[in-house]
Amino acid sequence: MKQHIKRSIKTLFLVLMWPVFLLFCLLAKLGREDSTFQGFSQALSLIPGKLGVYCRAAFYRLACPDTSDDISIGFLTLLSHRDTTIEAGVYIGPQCNIGKCTLGKNTLVGSGVHILSGNKQHGFNDLNTPMQAQQGVYTKIQIGEDCWLGNTSVIMADVAPQCIVAAGSVVVKPLEEAQSIYAGNPAKWVRGRT
Numbered sequence: 296m297k298q299h300i301k302r303s304i305k306t307l308f309l310v311l312m313w314p315v316f317l318l319f320c321l322l323a324k325l326g327r328e329d330s331t332f333q334g335f336s337q338a339l340s341l342i343p344g345k346l347g348v349y350c351r352a353a354f355y356r357l358a359c360p361d362t363s364d365d366i367s368i369g370f371l372t373l374l375s376h377r378d379t380t381i382e383a384g385v386y387i388g389p390q391c392n393i394g395k396c397t398l399g400k401n402t403l404v405g406s407g408v409h410i411l412s413g414n415k416q417h418g419f420n421d422l423n424t425p426m427q428a429q430q431g432v433y434t435k436i437q438i439g440e441d442c443w444l445g446n447t448s449v450i451m452a453d454v455a456p457q458c459i460v461a462a463g464s465v466v467v468k469p470l471e472e473a474q475s476i477y478a479g480n481p482a483k484w485v486r487g488r489t
Contacts, residue, residue, distance in 0.1 A: 304349065305364050312353035319358060332358065332377045340371050355381060369406070376412060378435060388446070395433055399440030399456060407447040410436055414451040414467055439473065448482075457488065 315335070323331040335358075339351050348367050355374065356364035362381045369389035376395040384401035387393065391404055394412035398404070413434030419426045438444070439456030446462040453469040454477075460466060461478035470477050476485045 305352065308349040308353040309356065309364060312350060312357060315354060316357040319354075329376055333373070333375055336374045340373055343370055355379075376433070382440070394436070396436040396438060396450075398438050399442065401441045402438055403443045405444055405446035405448070405462065408444050408450070409448075410438070410444075410450045412436065459488065461485075 319331060319335050335354065339347070339354055341347075342350050347370060351368040351372075352364045352366050355362050355366070355368070359374070359377055359379050359381065362379070363383040363385075365383040366381050366385045366387070368387045369391065371389050372387055372391040372393065374393045378395045379393060380397040381387075382398060382400040382402075385398045385404070386402075387398075387404040388406035388408070390407045392409045394410055396410050396412070404410075413432060413436065416431040416433060417426060418429030418431050421429055436450060437453040438450070439454055439458065441457045442454055443459045444450060444454070445460055445464065448460045448463060449465045450460065452466050453471075454460060454466065455471055455473040455475070457474045458470055458472075459476045460470070460482060461476065463480070464478050464482040465480040466477070466482045468481065470482065470484075472484060474488045476488060477483060478485050
């Protein structure tokens, strides 16, 4: 019974968020899609409590590819690119900044986590051009299912399934060994989970 009520509430919020999504689509056609998406993400991040959680889940389900509405995204969390996929059961804590990525099923993202769109977002090799004007490369980061990204960690590369990234860690290279614990700056293998 509880699952049916929850599903009904999520369906209601999907219907309620359709006009917001259509407004986003219209404005995205008139301007830059990612800038428009960031603006909507910022506005939605300000809605507190359960109301905010349901609104964000519904909007991102409509706006982001292959995203579930069975997700929880905390207060003041921003998504910076529409090309983000959030699978079912994902929890994202408050005050996170999420770039281009895929978050696998049942992944936990602690508070204040930053998932960047790779580690080459900014160019800096041409000393005659300001860094802000140099092109960067955005990469869609893959976070495996059933991972736990600890508070304030910074993720710039892929994380294998069922891994734990300790709080405050900085991931600059792919963490390829599944079911492992990584920690530090840069994050290094500590031990297996079992």
